[in-house]
Structures are given as structure tokens and as C-alpha cells.
Amino acid sequence: MKLLLGWLVLSVAACKDKPEATSTPPSEPAVAVQDGQAPEWKSHQWSKYEVVRELPHDTAAYTQGLLLSDGHWMESTGGFGASSIRRVEKATGKVLKLELLGKNFFGEGLTQFGDKFYQLTWQSHQGFVYDAKSLKRLSKFNYQGEGWGLTTDGKSLIMSDGSDRLRFLDPKTFKVTREIFVSYRGKSVIRLNELEFVEGEIFANVWHTEQIVRINPVDGNVVGVIELTGIYPDAGKKHPEYVLNGIAYDAESKELYVTGKCWPKIYQIRLVKVR
């Protein structure tokens, strides 16, 4: 129990306005892996990591959204006046295209749905839609509350807002079609930040921790924890907000990558079983 309390950000208060969380043990992810070969890490309740390789990352990029698209990084960065959407060469970190959001917007989560990118902003209740090729801004959309992380399961946009809630949005109407509340053994897991849909699960950075939680998208149960302690030893040293944030997955090669805000590296990692 000591371990659990040590890492999880728990909040009973955050539960008050919704049904009591159940004490059901974490269940298996609902979405089967297509080729029938479940990745080995699916059997982990707790994982640590091995670094497979390190790739360069812009230390001026305050990472709020990261994904792979057509072999390149796509990244959303935050900060008023510095917020951007950018396409970055994977091996070199060279910025291939960058669009600034303007001084009034703080960039947050980013995902691709079809031939468009969708980007959240922090407290403006406004998101942007871009043409995936040109990065030309096509339209805006609105949502309630804060925008933090964004990903997709191929049907919905899935967004976090800093609480334990994940909302599923229709990518055309931006209406909330459903929401889940993320919990670990009946306790809410709050401060969910950058997201990535990986093999039928939602991976989420937990803000100001070195953990990623693996979430069942059906019921919100945490089915596994990835412990990334020490992956970037200088994390949070230059600035307390330069923390782990950013998960990208290449579904074809099955390569998993993580980074942090203004970190000099993006790390490809392999998950190793602790238990």
C-alpha cells in the first residue's frame, strides 16, 4: 500500500460529484490486438523501462502533445507567445514546418484523425483543426473546461482536462459522446495529461510524476503502471515544470516513445516487467 500511495495522485474529493468508484480489480483491456499477438507488456501490472535509443528533441519545445504521423513527429507546444503546432524530422529533430498559435493561446493536446490534426488549448475553451499536409488552419471548435491531452481510438477524440475524467468527442460535431473516470483500485487518478492510444489502451502521463498509467477505455480502470523514474535525470531541474509529458506510438513497428517538456531527448523505450 505504501508503494501505491507513493506514486498515485489520489483524490477522494474529485469523486464527490459522480458515482462511487468501484473496488473491482483492473480488468483486461476490451479491445483485442488485431494480429492476435498481444504485446508482452499487456501482462504487466507494473512496468519499468529500458532505453532502446535516444533521439534529439528541441529544448525550447514545451511539449503538450506528441504523436507520429507519416514517419515524422507532430508536436504541440505550450506557453503564451511560444505555442505551436510543428512537424519535426524524426531522426534529426529538425523542424520541417511550424505554425505559431498567437500570443493569446496556450497549446495543449494534439491528435490526428483522418487527414486532419486537432489541437487543444489550455484555458481558452477552444481547439483548432488543421489540414494534415499543409498545417493550414481549417476551423475552430469549442469545449467546456480546460484542455490538456488529446488522442483518438479511431472513432472519437479522447481528451483529458487535468482531472480524472476523459471525455470522448465526436470528431465532426465535437459533442461529448461519453466520459470515463480513471481509477486505480477504486481511487481516482487525477492530473491526467498527455495521452496516446496504444494497442487498445489509453496511455496517460500523470502530471508532475514519472509515471504513465495504462487505462481501459471502456471503464476507466488502470490496468497497468509504467514507472519511468530517472529516464531524464535532469527533469525538472532547470524549471519545475520541465516534467515528463509526451507519449508517441508507432502502431506498425510497435515502437513506444516518451519525452518531456523542454527535454533534449525523445526516448524509445521497451517495457520490462516488474510484476
Ligand SMILES: [Ca+2]
Ligand atoms: Ca501522444
